[in-house]
Amino acid sequence: EVELVESGGGLVQPGRSMKLSCAASGFTFSNYGMAWVRQAPTKGLEWVASISTSGDNTFYRDSVEGRFTISRDNAKSTLCLQMDSLRSEDTATYYCTTNNYGWFAHWGQGTLVTVSS
Amino acid sequence: IMLTQSPATLSVNQGESISLSCRASQSISTNLHWYQQKPNESPRVLIRYTSHSISGIPSRFSGSGSGTDFTLNINRVEPEDFSLYYCQQSNSWPFTFGSGTKLEIK
Numbered sequence: 001e002v003e004l005v006e007s008g009g010g011l012v013q014p015g016r017s018m019k020l021s022c023a024a025s026g027f028t029f030s031n032y033g034m035a036w037v038r039q040a041p042t043k044g045l046e047w048v049a050s051i052s053t054s055g056d057n058t059f060y061r062d063s064v065e066g067r068f069t070i071s072r073d074n075a076k077s078t079l080c081l082q083m084d085s086l087r088s089e090d091t092a093t094y095y096c097t098t099n100n101y102g103w104f105a106h107w108g109q110g111t112l113v114t115v116s117s
Numbered sequence: 118i119m120l121t122q123s124p125a126t127l128s129v130n131q132g133e134s135i136s137l138s139c140r141a142s143q144s145i146s147t148n149l150h151w152y153q154q155k156p157n158e159s160p161r162v163l164i165r166y167t168s169h170s171i172s173g174i175p176s177r178f179s180g181s182g183s184g185t186d187f188t189l190n191i192n193r194v195e196p197e198d199f200s201l202y203y204c205q206q207s208n209s210w211p212f213t214f215g216s217g218t219k220l221e222i223k
Contacts (some may be wrong), residue, residue, distance in 0.1 A: 044203065044215070044216050044217050045152070045154075045160065045203055045205070045214040045217075047205075047211055047212040047213065047214070050212075059210050059211075060211075061211045062137065063209070064138055067212055095160075096157060101165075101207070102148060102150075102208075102212065103150040103162060103165045103166070103205070103206025103207055104150075104152070104160070104162060104205070105159065105162055105165075105171075107159040107160055108159065110159055
């Protein structure tokens with residue numbers, strides 16, 4: 001069974017950094033593109049970033065480009081999101097998802113990031 | 118690419134058959150996917166590439182459309198279907214979601 005478990009969320013001050021991790025199991029991690037999708041409180045879903053199977057190709061939404069970095073360690077079946085220069089508008093639940101062929105097949109339970117002073 | 122979902126809220130009785138709409142701001146071929154999200158749960162995919170079924174999803178869910186107009190159909194709504202529904206396009210970066218349709222009990 002596919003399992004994605006996010007960690008690393010919490011309260012952080014504006015301008016500071018935070019790193020999210022996602023531990024994957026139940027499938028061959030290196031065969032799947034991966035992504036982060038977020039959801040602000042009471043709002044809809046918003047794609048954040050995607051990474052190819054090898055990690056060579058990454059894609060970001062404009063509002064996080066240059067501030068966020070998506071990465072993966074296929075040997076450890078782990079996906080990460082380094083978030084720098086955080087803003088209040090980054091406050092959201094962040095979901096780790098599989099992202100082959102453009103759709104998001106499997107989702108983690110999410111981790112809440114709150115950016116506030 | 119903007120995705121516009123309508124209606125924002127749909128009130129129906131259990132057992133009714135319904136259609137939810139998703140309209141794209143430009144043609145996205147059939148690169149459109151549907152998700153369901155229940156309160157305090159993660160989303161789950163219902164339909165991929167407009168009309169392709171997903172293993173484990175009840176057959177009462179189906180999709181249709183192409184280009185800019187898409188529809189999610191639910192044949193005879195069950196109690197567990199009352200939740201939020203999102204469409205998402207993968208035709209071009211950045212991937213985008215619609216704002217959602219809430220299906221509620223009348």
